[in-house]
Amino acid sequence: MSRKSQIARNPNLPDRRTFLATGASGGLWAFSAAGTDSLRGEPPAEVSVESGTPLVTVAGQSWLHRHEVGGVPPFELAGLTVDQLQQGMAQGTFTARSLVEKYLARLDAVDRGGPKLASVIEVNPDALALADALDAERRAKGPRGPLHGIPVLVKDNIDTADRMATTAGSLALLGAKPPEDSFVVKQLRAAGAVVLGKTNLSEWANIRSGRSTSGWSARGGLTRNPYALDRNPCGSSSGSAVAVAADLCAVAVGTETDGSIVSPSSACGIVGIKPTLGLVSRTGIVPIAHSQDTAGPMARTVRDATVLLGALAGGDPQDAATAECGQHLHADYTQFLDAAGLRGAKIGVARNYFDFHDAVEAVMNVALDALKQAGATLVDTEHLSVIDQSGGAETTVLKYELKADMAAYLARLGPDAPVKTLQDIIQFNDRHAREEMPYFGQDFFLAAQEIGPLTDYAYVEALAKCRRLTRTEGIDAVMDRHQLDALVAPTLSPACVTDLINGDRWLGGSSSAAAVSGYPSITVPAGHVFGLPVGLSFFGRAWSEPTLIKLAYAFEQATQCRTPPKFLATVGLLS
Secondary structure: OOOOOOOOOOOOOOOHHHHOOOEOOOOHHHHHOOOOHHHOOOOOOOOOOOOOEEOOEEOOEEOEEEEEOOOOOOOOOOOOOHHHHHHHHHOOOOOHHHHHHHHHHHHHHHHHOOOOOOOEEEEOOOHHHHHHHHHHHHHHHOOOOOOOOOEEEEEOOEOOOOOOOOOOOOHHHOOOOOOOOOHHHHHHHHOOOEEEEEEOOOHHHHOOOOOOOOOEEOOOEEOOOOOEOOEOOOOOOHHHHHHHHOOOOOEEEEEEOOOOOHHHHHHOOOEEEEOOEOOEOOOOEOOOOOOOOEEEEEEOOHHHHHHHHHHHOOOOOOOHHHHHOHHHOOOOHHHHOOOOOOOOOEEEEEHHHOOOOHHHHHHHHHHHHHHHHOOOEEEEEOHHHHHHHHHHHHHHHHHHHHHHHHHHHHHHOOOOOOOOOHHHHHHHHHHOHHHHOOOOOOHHHHHHHOOOOOOOHHHHHHHHHHHHHHHHHHHHHHHHHHOOOEEEEEEEOOOOEOOOOOOOOOOOEOHHHHHHHOOOEEEEEEEEEOOEEEEEEEEOOOOOHHHHHHHHHHHHHHHOOOOOOOOEEEEEEOO
16 A cells, blocks of 8 residues: 555545554454444444354354355465475475466466456466476575575566566556566575566555555456455555465565555455565666665565565665665574564554554454563553654655656666656556546546656655654654664554445554654554454564564464455454
8 A cells, every 4th residue: 555645535534644554453362352342333334234154252242244255175285384385395295386386276266266366467477487497406406595496476566577567557568678677576586486477456556546446457457355355455565465365375575655565464464574665675666756665575474474575685786775784684584583572572552553443452452462471561652643744745755756766667668668757657547548547547646747856845845854753753762762672553454345436445554654764564463353354563663674573473473363364255244
């Protein structure tokens, strides 16, 4: 979910900034702690109510029901971790080719058939050949590392110089030929991963309009949430999150400007890591804003996410932001996994990101209790509310940087690129409005096109304000004041019903603190609300990935909240 227009769709609803300040996930056991008083008597407006089988009873009333979708066969690789897949290849149970074949069959059964999740926009036609070469290399030399032969999906705004397209979900980029792999894809290939395909996304990483529907693109259509098919997977890394949750790959790569990794990870019940700005290169990634953009790992477990982070991270001469990463870079982030990592930790609870949904609040209370039981000391803090004042400045920054950064990216595509400027994209959309804009327009593109150069005082002032409020007076100030190891908050509200006509309706989220500051954040499944996942975010200072990984892993191991999706048609309340 990229940060876009400040315009609210409904004056009674929070704007997207307010939304990006919360979220979390907990099991039915966690929801039961809420009691019936927290439900305020009536189902939320976005919850559909149909007959179904009760799943949980609270205080004598059946609140949750489901409608299961048939035709989803059992899957041999369901839930297997990167380590387990490697062990299987070492023992001869699997090969890289057999893994690719099994994931492709799963994709046919679940993504194109059955529930038709539509999370993968394109399959790599060379995946089997790549797998064969890696199998031969394993036999001759042994594995390169933990990702050797592992099928990985990447978001369709990440360049691959192969037979796949890179379009950011837009028809405007069909036919464009990236001159080389993006830096992160080079890193994946060097690690021995098989790039299995490209995932769908909120078109242009959700920056085209303030009225968009997450998970929809003109090229890829609408991606569905595997926990309830009528619910939204959030975005903009919608396809990456859904594919990981539904076992269409081992791990996936997403990108984030503001929430686009952690928000869909929360909504789809997986782990997402938004790294410190500069830890992972952006070279060859369709941009929004260089002051916030990054790529990052999405996985079913913290361990798998850290394995992938180790492959993605690294200095890149073409991306100046990575110049600082050298002293903070670690080849293996799994060394920081510590099941006892919460013992003695001091964690701030960012209360300004709470109190937007009673059932989420109940899940969060259970999660906070789990942190304390695992040995952490919690400190309530309201001081991060200063970050909420940066919303207008962030919007200004994104408009300026979008126009400049998009022009720079398109120039890399060479003279034969189908579009060369943001204005070209706007005109393409106007000419192909039936295909590109059937549900929402391009108001943010139009606003960005009217912006001046990055030397404008308005941009310089807005960027300075963002950094002051989120860094100096925000995260750094709070952590210094209370001597904290990290901060926690709910990642996102439960998945809303997909509404192509009116757009997204999210109630709260906490991604903006880490996104605007450029600091790291990790979301981990924390439970469920009416069967829908919500996550707990751990965030902190720049380059604090080792600490956050330690804390997030300890929480994951203590709670084990993640449950696989059941591809329900819907979930809702029974009155």
